[in-house]
Amino acid sequence: MENPATLFRRLPAKLTHHLGRWPQAALPDAVYRDLVETLFSMRLPILGLGILYVLSAAVIFAQDRDPVIAALMAAAAALTAARLALLIAYQRRAGGMLTVTELRRWERSYAIGSHAFALLLAGFSITVLQSHAPLNHLLVISLIFTFGAGIVSRIGVRPAICVTSLLLATVPAIIALAVHAGTRYGTGIHSEYFIVEAFLLAVVTALSLESVRHLHRTAVEHLTVKHDLAHLVRQDALTGLPNRLMLRERFRDSLPSTASGDRQLALHFLDLDGFKAINDRYGHLAGDAVLREVALRLNAIVRSGDTVARLGGDEFIVIQADVRHEGEAEMLARRIIRNLSAPYQIMDMTMHISVSIGIAMAPRHGLNLEHLTACADAALYRSKRGGKAQLYFCTPEDVANAARAVA
Secondary structure, three states: OOOHHHHHHOHHHHHHHHHHHOOOOOOOHHHHHHHHHHHOOOHHHHHHHHHHHHHHHHHHHHHHOOHHHHHHHHHHHHHHHHHHHHHHHHHHOOHHHOOHHHHHHHHHHHHHHHHHHHHHHHHHHHHHHOOOOHHHHHHHHHHHHHHHHHHHHHHOOOHHHHHHHHHHHHHHHHHHHHHHHOOOOOOOOHHHHHHHHHHHHHHHHHHHHHHHHHHHHHHHHHHHHHHHHHHHHOEOOOOOOEOHHHHHHHHHHHHHHHOOOOOEEEEEEEEEEOHHHHHHHHOHHHHHHHHHHHHHHHHHHOOOOOEEEEEEOOEEEEEEEEEOOHHHHHHHHHHHHHHHOOOEEEOOEEEOOEEEEEEEEEOOOOOOHHHHHHHHHHHHHHHHHOOOOOEEEOOHHHHHHHHHHHO
16 A cells, blocks of 8 residues: 555645646736735735634644744744735735736735745644644644635635645645654554545645636636626727717826816817718618728827727717827818728728818817817817818807807
């Protein structure tokens, strides 16, 4: 029969084999951000486990006066304080504003603390399990079970950290139990008890690995769906452009630079000329294809800091940020007219449309999105009356009419 110690030394390879079956797909940034946020949102479990470790070590030290136990107890107290300080520092840094690269650094720091605590727990278990004190054995094994259950439930969403911490804590304890089973002692079934205990801890560890995999998969699926739905709520289903909700958010984000001094913001209100005739002649499928092509052309024209949104039908809004003077807004509007007026090859047919544009400037014409949109809409109305492919800026009369309309 194979020696128990030899048998259980092979355990890490068997347990880590589970990791090779886990999918390693890259996570969307928003999902990764939420998962890391989970790590830093639970101070009480870290504090509670640290207190349990110190109390358990204190009880055993009071009985045995072992300096190794005293050193482990002091190290666990110091590490718990350091881990709590890390969580507090993360919250002060406003986690939601950190870049993905910064989040990875914070996550690595968290992992170091988790792994270090697992190693302290392993050292505690190896030290205690060398003695023949059943109550001390019960105390340390209970602490390991508490640690395992805690990290699986708390950080199972980050499997690399969770599994490594779990194995660092449990595998040394399993080996220590197996080694202790090989020692001679007066009780007749002394070895059998320890072999069963080692086997029990090994089985629970293996089952915990399966739980981690399930929790990780479930959490990723849930968060991915949540963020996808949040994105769809802010997105036009036909063109993929921002809708009114995201337009409002982008406008709000652009305001600080507008109010900073010499920078302005131009709101371009677009309405397609001749689009209704395409719908009537070729049908809605052709009309939808034209709208998608319009969206592509608009995104190709604007800068990365600008926003193109679809309000509905054939109406679009372009938010042009960081405008130094009105001439820049006019240049963009003329470029839009020129590009959108080029022929469209849709369903093996050539189609033609143009676009009329009304422009409102912030802060000159106001800082409220509804008011600026109403101003630009009034200027757009004059553009439509002036003929196709025209652009007009808001006038004081447009501003006054828009104020009455919004009120």
